[in-house]
Amino acid sequence: MTKKLQNITNKLSPIAALLVVVALWAAATGFEWVPAFMLPSPRAVLDAFVSDFPLLLQHAGVTLCEAFAGLTIGVLLAFVLAALMNRFAFLYKALYPVLVITQTIPTIAIAPLLVLWMGFGMAPKITLVVITTFFPIAVSLLDGFRSADADAVNLLRSMGAGRLKIFRHVLMPSALGSFFAGLKVSASYAVVGAVISEWLGGFEGLGVYMTRVQKAYAFDKMFSVILFITLISLVLMWGVTLLRYLVMPWERKEKESK
Amino acid sequence: MPTSPDAVLRAEHISKSFGDHKVLEDVSISLQKGELVCLLGISGAGKTTLFNILSGLMQPDSGHVYVNGAETTGQPGKISYMLQKDLLLPFRTVLDNVALPLMLRGVPKKEAREQAASHFARFGLAGTEKKYPDKLSGGMRQRAALLRTYLASDGIALLDEPFSALDTITKGAIHEWYLDIMRDIELTTLFITHDVDEAVKLSDRVCILGGSPGTIFAQIPIEELRPRAHDFMLGEAFLGYKRKIFEALQL
Numbered sequence: 001m002t003k004k005l006q007n008i009t010n011k012l013s014p015i016a017a018l019l020v021v022v023a024l025w026a027a028a029t030g031f032e033w034v035p036a037f038m039l040p041s042p043r044a045v046l047d048a049f050v051s052d053f054p055l056l057l058q059h060a061g062v063t064l065c066e067a068f069a070g071l072t073i074g075v076l077l078a079f080v081l082a083a084l085m086n087r088f089a090f091l092y093k094a095l096y097p098v099l100v101i102t103q104t105i106p107t108i109a110i111a112p113l114l115v116l117w118m119g120f121g122m123a124p125k126i127t128l129v130v131i132t133t134f135f136p137i138a139v140s141l142l143d144g145f146r147s148a149d150a151d152a153v154n155l156l157r158s159m160g161a162g163r164l165k166i167f168r169h170v171l172m173p174s175a176l177g178s179f180f181a182g183l184k185v186s187a188s189y190a191v192v193g194a195v196i197s198e199w200l201g202g203f204e205g206l207g208v209y210m211t212r213v214q215k216a217y218a219f220d221k222m223f224s225v226i227l228f229i230t231l232i233s234l235v236l237m238w239g240v241t242l243l244r245y246l247v248m249p250w251e252r253k254e255k256e257s258k
Numbered sequence: 259m260p261t262s263p264d265a266v267l268r269a270e271h272i273s274k275s276f277g278d279h280k281v282l283e284d285v286s287i288s289l290q291k292g293e294l295v296c297l298l299g300i301s302g303a304g305k306t307t308l309f310n311i312l313s314g315l316m317q318p319d320s321g322h323v324y325v326n327g328a329e330t331t332g333q334p335g336k337i338s339y340m341l342q343k344d345l346l347l348p349f350r351t352v353l354d355n356v357a358l359p360l361m362l363r364g365v366p367k368k369e370a371r372e373q374a375a376s377h378f379a380r381f382g383l384a385g386t387e388k389k390y391p392d393k394l395s396g397g398m399r400q401r402a403a404l405l406r407t408y409l410a411s412d413g414i415a416l417l418d419e420p421f422s423a424l425d426t427i428t429k430g431a432i433h434e435w436y437l438d439i440m441r442d443i444e445l446t447t448l449f450i451t452h453d454v455d456e457a458v459k460l461s462d463r464v465c466i467l468g469g470s471p472g473t474i475f476a477q478i479p480i481e482e483l484r485p486r487a488h489d490f491m492l493g494e495a496f497l498g499y500k501r502k503i504f505e506a507l508q509l
Binding site: 152155161 | 315334336338362363392
């Protein structure tokens with residue numbers, strides 16, 4: 001009984017915190033602590049969100065396309081590289097530091113370069129998403145492979161399994177948990193990466209739309225885009241959680257049947 | 259020590275060193291079908307190394323291993339062994355864990371599952387097929403691991419301290435059960451233990467591995483008929499065997 005109550009308070013407290021923030025925001029605009037043209041009220045943002053919704057949806061389609069394409073390629077590349085690095089120790093030693101270094105290069109810094117190389121189409125955006133999502137997934141996969149129980153690997157060897165079967169039956173499933181943790185991070189990176197690369201030029205997409213409303217000083221619309229991007233990221237992360245639930249049935253808590 | 263040629267598992271003159279450290283020296287051991295032999299010894303006497311060699315995971319420096327008459331030295335996949343840790347893969351259902359060795363051998367999934375499932379009742383695992391291992395009790399997990407070992411090894415089980423993680427009562431129950439099932443499925447067992455009582459209670463023969471480098475320096479047959487009476491463990495004969503073992507261990 002108390003556990004149930006605790007569960008409810010656990011779920012309610014973040015909602016309450018969010019409500020407090022929105023209330024403060026409404027107060028700041030309502031009492032004009034901040035000039036209305038600089039900080040639109042929650043109400044105005046919501047109105048802009050509703051009236052712009054078809055337009056936002058259209059731009060989101062493009063951004064999501066880029067994000068998904070980039071994420072898919074990023075996952076595939078990360079998977080291949082992590083598998084190879086796990087198999088060959090010299091590759092691991094040679095590439096792991098390089099991987100870390102590539103991650104310290106700020107995305108925003110290379111985005112203009114990609115535009116110069118690849119033009120204003122989707123290619124530079126997808127490339128940027130690949131670069132940002134690739135690393136967390138590669139690292140989480142590598143860590144996952146290494147977390148596999150060495151005794152379990154030996155057990156399969158004693159049953160006559162070769163490397164490929166050991167990979168399939170022990171290493172891969174052992175790495176799934178940390179893979180999904182990496183994917184969750186990468187899914188939101190993917191959207192943000194796509195938006196940032198759109199800032200620098202393009203014809204469609206949430207980033208393009210953002211720069212457009214920015215130039216018009218339409219703060220309410222800026223906020224509604226940000227709100228929309230946040231929602232998309234949340235939905236994607238929730239999607240990853242759902243995927244994890246479906247792919248890893250052994251993690252589910254058994255329903256009390258007694 | 260002589261090894262008989264018709265044994266199901268036979269190791270001859272096994273020696274193994276790691277660098278300068280000689281771990282096993284001229285170890286020979288053989289098991290007849292249905293026999294239960296216990297390998298008793300001081301920690302560090304090379305018991306686990308011997309198991310690794312018997313299961314083909316490790317190549318001995320010299321010596322040979324035969325399973326059912328065919329040489330299997332350094333070839334994994336013929337006999338598998340079970341550790342104190344049951345090593346059930348947490349991401350596979352109990353049934354898929356048990357069927358794994360069959361699947362690895364190329365038996366189609368459906369057939370492997372059917373074959374594995376047919377043993378579940380006898381191993382006291384009925385109803386656990388679709389569960390994941392973390393939902394099972396320690397004793398059940400151990401039985402599932404045992405079934406998997408049995409299916410992996412063609413009627414031979416190598417057990418490395420299989421029952422030592424269990425509490426005394428569970429252990430006692432699983433001993434009885436194990437002796438029953440062995441007779442039932444004609445299982446041949448070689449197992450490692452530190453527990454002298456367990457060794458005398460279960461075995462047909464106790465092999466004492468010791469020294470540095472390790473070698474088998476005594477084999478003590480336990481000539482008590484089976485099934486052994488419940489008060490065997492409290493009787494004079496039992497103590498006699500224990501005394502013999504302690505003498506051999508030089509304790």
